[in-house]
Amino acid sequence: MENHSFGALNYIMLLVYLFAIMMVGVYFAKRQKSTEDYFKASGRIPGWAAGISVFATTLSSITFMSIPAKAYTSDWTFLIGQYMAIAVLPIVFIYYIPFFRRLNLTSAYEYLEKRFDVRMRLFSSISFMLFHIGRIAIIIYLTALTLIPFIDINPLFIVFLIGVLCIVYTFMGGIEGVIWTDVIQGVMLSVAAIAIFVMICFNVDGGLGEIYNLTASADKFFPAENFSWSWTESHVPVLIIGFLFASLQQFTASQDVVQRYIVTESIEETKKALVMNAKLVAIVPVFFFGVGAALYAYYSQNPQLLPEDFNTGGILPFFVISQMPAGVAGIIIAAIFAASQSSISSSLNSISACFTSDVYERFGENKPATKILFVARSVTVIAGVMGVLASIYLIYSNESELWDTFNSLIGLMGGPMTGLFMLGIFIKKANANSALVGVVASVISVLFVQSFTDLNFFFYGVIGTLVVVIVGYLTAPLFKSKLTESKLDNLTM
Template identity: 75%
Template sequence: METSAFGSLNYFALLIYLAAIMGVGVYFAKRQKSADDYFKAGGRIPGWAAGFSVFATTLSSITFMSIPAKAYTDDWTFLIGQYVAIAILPIVFWFYIPFFRKLNLTSVYEYLERRFDVKMRLFGSMSFMLFHIGRIAIVTYLTALALMPFIDMNPLTIVFLIGVLCIIYTFLGGIEGVIWTDVIQGVMLSAAAILIFVVICFNVDGGIVEIFSMSAQADKYFPAEQFSWSWTESTIPVLMIGFFFASLQQFTASQDVVQRYIVTDNIEETKKALITNAKLVACVPIFFFAVGSALFAYYSQQPQLLPDNFNTGGILPFYIISQMPAGVAGLIIAAIFAASQSSISSSLNSIAACFTSDIYGKINKQTTPENNLKVGRIITVTAGLLGVAASTYLIMSNESEIWDAFNSLLGLMGGPMTGLFMLGIFFRTANAGSALAGVAASIAAVLWVRSATDLNFFFYGVIGTLMVVIVGVLTAPLFKNNKDSEIAEELTVGKRARV
């Protein structure tokens, strides 16, 4: 189908957003005096802002567009995963955060060295960095791919506006700039979802009652067959298990989220961050699914508005461009940019924090906070350019089905990291040797499952995590020494950290 004219008002609204985001980066640039400022904001971030940042970081532009498309074509079952993510937060707060704050970490993987050894720290850090460089490329690429059919903008221009400008404001403002732009972006995401739903309600004959009635008649909420067990399909029991381990990985072993726990002044502010995130996750995703139901009702009543052979994966941007008023459409497209940039900027700063702390800090023992700041900024630009270059390659080569493959690899890389933190924090007998054995067994198990079975990819993270824990506990007596016992005494829940 042909692209629609984006229009001067829409361009103006998009440029206003981009200018505002750049302004935030410039404003906070003057506060970046050391690595502590650049990676931890000097503890100046209020809890509610850190919570908004966690929410915006974990919600990418692909999620923003794919959830309505999922509700439009299928049902609401993936909503279950959002509430599973909320359920793990008490576990995170009670068992994990005390250790992260007690050790005054810059990189969360410092814990792995103190609890096990430097090999586990490097494994966790390098896995995170490689994964997130790839994630930057994929999020940028898929956002450009989703918008290309609907706006008259070159895909490389979209990549530039999302990626390069994101690099600039992250380079300037550090984590403080990233978090406050996340607040703006989180508000835009939430407001856009609510606004789109309200507008569609006015355009559907029968309004909100008819929207939910049509979805109920079509059995598009939680169909009975989705409550059955399956090893290969994403039914509700599988989603609950998969999202539990995926959320545990994000909130306990992923630098981009864990970094938000240490940017506040005290543990009470960190608690506010988790509560704020939980409130947002409880409310906002419902509107994303409701938008999908509203689009289903709208186009069921007016099917002639959809082009022949339309790819329903792009139903949301198609509606925005074709039906929303000029200017308003530009603001909502800006919200899609915001969803992409919030994820990318968090990845960039977190990659820089990991490299500076886990690699550069280990090589150069005499480094200063000022040198760490310079290195952090260099890595921010380097990682960003690698991600942009990779997304440009994907566009030029017209790759397809890459998101599913990338998601399946999360179990391969995320599962072992989650298992390492679980093993270290909960099992006092575990040690460096048994942790290494657990990681090796975990990677081998997930690789075998991916290649030899049809098991649903939600199980990859489960297998990856549990293999580290099981093998790490069972092999611990083979590698035990007195030093391991002394370390475990301080860094497991058996002797809970004070903060």
């Protein structure tokens, strides 16, 4: 399949977007006087903006392209899982936000030291940092890999546009720059999804009604067999359970989301942020799945437009480049870049917050504020460069399986991290040693299940979380807590 010429107008639209994003970083650079500004924005972020930022952070370019591909080749079953991010909000509102706001934490994992000990803090913080460096590499790599077959842009140039420029504006603007670029990128993602869907509707003979009829006749909405229970397949009950725990991990134990709880001026604004995120989650994914259904209808009517042996994983960028007008295609590709950069910039700032708070400030003598800010910015660059170099390695070596395996092992720490926060907040008798036993048991359990069973991967997070809580609770009487009753009252429900 020959690459399509990207065209001067599309290049112009893409570069205009990238220039605008850079200018946001430049604008907020002058406000970054301390780590309070760099990681917390000194509480200057309105709730609605923080909410859009949460949405953009959790939606990467891979999601932007893979959801339409999923709906195109399969069905809409995974849409149900998206709404679990809304289902967990009452728990987050009632229990977690007050904790993080009251303790005024820079890193979420500071709580784990206050509640347990420094071992739990370092375990969770280092797991988060390693996972997100891998995540940066994989997002850049898969985005470039998906775009390379369709546009005549050198892979290194794609990596530069996505990764290096993202490092620069995150370095300059701190969390404030990250959040306001997230707002731009979140709006672009949402508008792009709606615009693509509307445009395809106008190109399908019979319009929206025919899209519905073709999708329904192929049983591509919610097939009845997908509602049955399965231990190995991603059916509806498994998706509900798996996404529920994945959402708990994101909203209660992942620094990139938890950090948004402390950038607003009050708990009320923080709750507004999550309500805004819930509204976007309720609406926008429907259009992503709708795009997949519309593409299915369009290429069912025009099968000659698809090359032979076409990899349907790239169906969205293929349609954008081959069928959309010049200029419009450039804006849509810019939205794909935006999806990458919103996730990467959040990861970079969160990695920096974790290292600065959990490692650099935690150990050794007191450091001056200027030096702490210098280290914070340096870590942003170092983490970004590591991710970019890893993505370049993956592009040219084609050894994605090795990296995916590594990333999978690090990602398995998400369950134990979620379990640690649950154990600490809800089980008063739990202590540092029982938490350690719970984490060890959790990691062993998940690795065993992954290696020796066919259990669906959605259960990994469930097992990882529950084993920490159950084992931590059962072994608590074997160890003595070092915390006084008054401190426990402040750190538990």
